[in-house]
Amino acid sequence: ATWSANAGGSAIWLVRPSFNVLVELLWYGTEAVVAEGATVRDDVWLLNPGVRWAFNFPSGLQIVPGAAYTVALNGNDGG
Numbered sequence: 001a002t003w004s005a006n007a008g009g010s011a012i013w014l015v016r017p018s019f020n021v022l023v024e025l026l027w028y029g030t031e032a033v034v035a036e037g038a039t040v041r042d043d044v045w046l047l048n049p050g051v052r053w054a055f056n057f058p059s060g061l062q063i064v065p066g067a068a069y070t071v072a073l074n075g076n077d078g079g
Contacts, residue, residue: 020051022052048070
């Protein structure tokens, strides 16, 4: 049998009312059968630092674009 699990979390810093700096951390673990009685396990840790900002319009519309970069901390290829 094979299995996979993942977990993640984030921290957000309110630099200004319409600008945030954030960091997210994700763990993704898998285990797969490669032969009878043999399995292989892989744990991947991904770090995503980023920023987001808000455009607030008089109509009440808010648009929040952002950008982040994914860094694979270990594991195969980050995916």
